[in-house]
Amino acid sequence: MTNAPTPSIAVTKQEPGGALSFYGVWLIAAAALIVLPLIFSSGGSLTSFSLIGIAIIFALSYNILLGQTGLLSFGHAVQYGLGGFLAVHAMNAVASHNWPIPLPVIPLIGGIGGMAFALLVGWVMTKRAGTVFAMISLGIGELVASSSLILRSVFGGESGITTDRTSLMPLFGWTFGPQIQVYYLIAFWVMISAIAMYALTRTPLGRICNAVRDNPERVEFIGYDPHVVRYLAYMFAGFFAGIAGGLTAINFEIANSAYLGATQSGLVLFSAFIGGTAYFFGPILGAILVTYLQLGLTSVTSVWQLYFGIIFIGIVMFAPGGIAGILMKHRPLIRAGTLGTVIPSYLVAAIPTLALALGVILTIETVARFSGDAAINLLGIPFVATAPTTWAAAAVLVVGGFLVARITWRRVAEAWDRAATVARDRGYLA
Amino acid sequence: MAELIVISTLNGVLFGMLLFLLSSGLTVIFSMMGVLNFAHASFYMLGAFFGYQLTRWIGFWPALVLAPLLVGAVGMAVERYGLRNTHKHGHVAELLLTFGLAFAIEEIVSMIWGKSPVDYRVPAALDFPAFTVFSTNYPAYKIFMLVVSVVIFIALLVTLKRTRVGLIVQAALTHPSMVGHLGHNVGRVFMLVFGVGSALAGLAGVIAGPSLVTQSDMAAFLGPILFVVIVFGGLGSLPGAFIASLLIGLIQTFAVALNGSLASVFGPLDPSLGASPLTDIWNVTIAQIAPILPYLLLVLVLIFRPMGLLGTRES
């Protein structure tokens, strides 16, 4: 892990056939969104897909700030939550007045809510980047979250505001009561938002955002005000966060102060960073992984927070470019056709690494369950937390796995260097 | 009225010094290394739990010395094996590493000591009222906390400004390669700084543990208020953090002491207006919003004076 990818939204010159593969990716994504619920049709997976969809929009909107413009925000949930609240109020108003507005329009109102708040506070917030912005966003986040409990008539206090998504006018016979219909509504918005946000990265504004991130002084020299650029980016991020919030409100039919809190802000930061902020698709991967972990880990282990922390530390230390960073690192090798020389060493390294991981899991579970439910089931093998054999197995796996993994990863690095040299010779790696 | 002012001032100063005790380590780390350490509150929690455990084994006074050293060692290990490798990927990566660390430490602590509060008590030697003002007692332990805070402040200030070590540390921050050329091990300097900062957090934990609640969620409970203190005081300024702690302590205490709301000043609103944001704002008392005032201050200060009260730089 020597060279971090240079932080830039991947922009390469159009190659022949590029347009085709470009549209192809979006078409495949759309097809996948349509087909997914047909394959995994259980209620549980529909709920998960819906949440993942929302998380994707939210994480992408966050990356407009972090990846594109270099603004680290600790309060992105504010726009998300306010969008959610506005959406709930809008749904209640539409239902009580019988306005002919169908449900799929509601997220747009959430987006406008998020953008309106960004419009209001953004100007003073984005005056400066860096730590000052981060800390202001932290302060604003705390202020709004706390105020939401004081302004009871708008935010409904602790229990929040509820709504009924089926009370709006049906669209083509869809009432949006069943989760599958809500899923398709979310999927529709995921596609629209993702395309819009991708398009944003290709506009002059998107490019100048990158410039502001990398060198605001020079941006000023060429006649742009970095403050204005940051302000615009902040508003766009707020807009899409608001859409995500509106979709959440539709999904849960409730908006409450938890939407606005620091946990939500932290999660989106996690998602974007774990996925990789340097590439457009990074936050998408991150959102999928983090939401999945959040939904899945809790039902497997009671100490999910520890795994969450360890995975996070691991990614920050060994893959600072996120998942997308790792994937994209292999691109030149694929092009140069030298990836094949690296794969065997990967496979060799995978075994002790897996053993190490299993050892760590076994150790953690042994400690966690020592005084409670002592039965552990790892990969179908039962262990008992109080048995010395379990401790021995864990120790062997951890120590042995670590020692062997260190050697094998050194060999991966060597193989990698050879492959990269070849790729460099062939002109695919700068 | 005099009673209210005297007591509120005393309470404010005591609370402010507690805040300084908690945030001094964070300021040191931040001002020296530029790392926003989100795990600082976790080191503070470790300090409290180490303190609790050692107090049971060997008594409070040895624990007061040993627990911070242990936490400092943990901090040094974190710097050596974690932060140092992450440093080249920028401040966001460093910050996120401490973020993950905070998660992990909380869970580890609750795995070892459980999730309920532990019975960590004020040592018997300090468990008596030191003095009484207007029939309100002030426990000796709180005075002890105040003294420790002031001692730490002076010691840190002297070390940084008046000693050779302090000079090297400060130089290493701005001109690391130059300091390296002069024959100092910059990596070790940073490791030491991080260790000292963590140890200070640990010390705060040992001392604050008995007077607050020692529980596995105490780090999350403390929350971002420490960042408010150091940013408000000016990033990297020790006297700034000291003054900010005092100010925030006093403001919060006085806000709680006041009962005023718009309704009490201008009279209640016409009930026919019904529930609206206006009635909510009208009826909220200053005391109710006291704990969110620091965040308001933070935002205002950053807007009008981005370097904070006594800071010299913005990041």
Place this chain on the structure above:
Amino acid sequence: MHKLIVAAAAALTVLGGAASAQESIKIGYIDPLSGGGASVGEGGLKTFQYLADELNAKGGILGHKVEIVPLDNKTNPQESLVQAQKAVDAGVRYITQGNGSSVGAALEDFVTKNNSRNPGKEVLYFNYAAVDPSMTNEKCSYWHFRWDANSDIKMEALTNYMKGQPTIKKVYLINMDYSFGQSVRTAARKMLGEKRPDIQVVGDELHPMLKVTDFSPYIAKIKASGADTVVTGNWGQDFALLLKAAADAGLKVNWYTYYAGGAGGPTAIKQTGLENQVFQISEGVPNSGNKAAMDFEKDFRAKTGISVWYPRAVNEMRMFKAAAEKANSIDPVKVAAALEGMKFEVFDGGEGFIRKDDHQFFQPIYISSFGSLADKAKEPFDEENTGWGWHIVSKIDTAQTMLPTTCNMKRP
């Protein structure tokens, strides 16, 4: 893994020939099992698992085994809805929850919507501790049953007790600034005003929830007000810190609380040495003097290592069984109909009943104080290894806890 256990259990019962291979009744337990609220949530889980074991040892409900499915909601309403949906998808038809009125309100709304949209797949929500009065008033639902006395009912009982205490002259209210704290203060003001107009409410404080590290300024205010009694709904950290600050400053008042007995509360009281000055209002007391309840308590403590903090959970599970047997069905719709208006001998003795109008359970309420236990034979149970325990100060009969409801129940 669960499936394995269930399969094994089923196989065993088949061998035993007792409760045939009937499908088990799954009860989704939705409460915090990680994060800040976990200590409370784990206690509840142990209680329900113990109660399920108790039922299963006697043949389950109508031959069905009872299985508790733990679902971690991290005290977050959204997460609770996800977990509830997950549970329903996995075939759970009964959910139970207690911590956090915001979660309770979200779940109540969830079951109402779910049941109207998915007829034939109804889900019942058994609430064992969320006490926001609105859940059985303006927001009431036919599919929600509450075994805990809501905060207004507890205040009704408490003020009925305070009515007869002439030493109380000046009362100070301090509460956490959220729905529960606010209903405590509103009810206290209203009911004290009606029952003891001579009592002065000398202070009425709301402080932000779980954000205050130093309560000394609040204590200074209480002291300055000259109050002799403090009424508070504070719990957890906010209760412990409040009490510590009071003890530090040497404040001598009586504390009337809702949750002094919660995790960490007894430890804090013992630390501050406020013996017999802290009162708690609850629907049961370990040292109740009721033989059956105390035997239960002894066995429960031996097996789980915690005290019976939720006598209402005992009532809930036992009444569930009774209602299912009365309806001769484990179908939620029929069980709900059977529970309506049901009378029941409660855990600590005395009669309680579920009011048909709002599905609130009414039961005797106890005021107890915390201190050293003089007679170990009569009062054997201490709390959190402090050596101190709760003893009954007063018992308020069911009739004295009745309050009208504004619920306009929509029946299916």
